[in-house]
Amino acid sequence: MLDRRGNSMQCNVMPEYLEYSEKDDKFRLMTSGCRYVTIVNLARIIQCELLHKSIRRKPGCQSCADRTVVLEVQDGRNALERVMLHFSHFEKEAEHIEGRQYRIRIRYQKEDETELVIRVLSFGPFVRVTEPDSFAELIRERLRKQMACRL
Template sequence: MLFSEIYSAYYNTVASIISCSQKGDLDSDSIYKLVHESAFPESYLTIGTALETGKWPLIKKDYSTNIKNKPTMPLSLLQKQWLKTILEDKRFKLFVSEEIKTRLEKDLSGVEPLFTEKDFYLYDKYEDGDPYDDKTYIHNFKIILAAIHQNKKVKVEYTGRFGHTKRFIFLPCKIEYSQKDDKFRCLSKVRNRHAVLNIARIKNCEIDDGLKAGDITEIDLPCSDKATVTLEIYDDRKAMERMMLAFAHFEKSAIQLDENTYRLTLNYDAFDETELIIRVLSFGPMVKVIEPQRFVDLVKERIDEQIKCMSRK
């Protein structure tokens, strides 16, 4: 595993215990306290017992240690390569400050990324994605992100679909990313009505410190009509495993029909339907749409369009 929550927790907990021992403050109670705070409830039976019995020869019976240097958790080369890959993602700058980005670029200057954007070719993806290098776009994105964290409303100048600029106040609730469109959208409330705003269409925005919203719950989030699609999966080349990973964030249920065939039912938001069709098609002949008929027809239309495009080349 590249990054492990379990092993990292164990290593960091033992590092805290060793640091405590180096200060001369360690005893049985403090070991229990450190394990309870940093690891998992049942971890004391593993970590505490292993240290106190000498199975892990890091702490002596008098709770001192022979380790002189402060324990650290240096990153492996693989971890650094993964971080360099994330750092080079064009969307990374939206979520961190310029100071953090510059520091990471310096720390990882001699590291090659695991892969780059050029290593992937995405089919059926729009080319007019959001302008991630635009300073105004970055500024507006961070303002909205801050407003969500602070639970505050935002004043905005917004360009509508017909090019008209509107000024209004909205409450940002959640930011979503569409891989098909390569765009971020903000699920919002405008005058107590649900709205989905494309962040790239925001000309200017600022947090309204005078207006603080109440607590936001899932019930408050804008939503579209719910829809369901049923798929039959032929488990060749680990198709079922890949489907479960690809649609991990969807509400779903699955049953096994025979040794190599499964039936998967997905619940999704209607405004994500086009993207869902594209993702289903990416599995090729291993997946068959069973119902509803309307979704079957949409898949056929998409395949016909692809065939026509290929015949013109």
């Protein structure tokens, strides 16, 4: 398998489930059994072998890493519809606040955090992170890095 930098690496994992990202047009394999590899982009797999030893599955592994981000969406330029489409594969709740303002709670895995930050930023002023503060700080840090690159 190739890592993000194109270097070859080897790991023993237990496949959990396969996920398809329509936005990115790629398949991801969700795994357990390896501390450092939990999501594998199928396009990066070079070789695969069936192991003769078993890997123990951690009980409840999927639910222990669940996180929640709360967004306020101002429904201009069909932002609400676009948000619901972009985050369609995540578990979420939507609630009308007033006028054209909505609150969306999205549950996600830690591994999806970077992708979520990028997607939230793509909505510009129509989406605001209200909680948790740690996620809002990730947004601010990403913007700082983008501004530093422009200078």
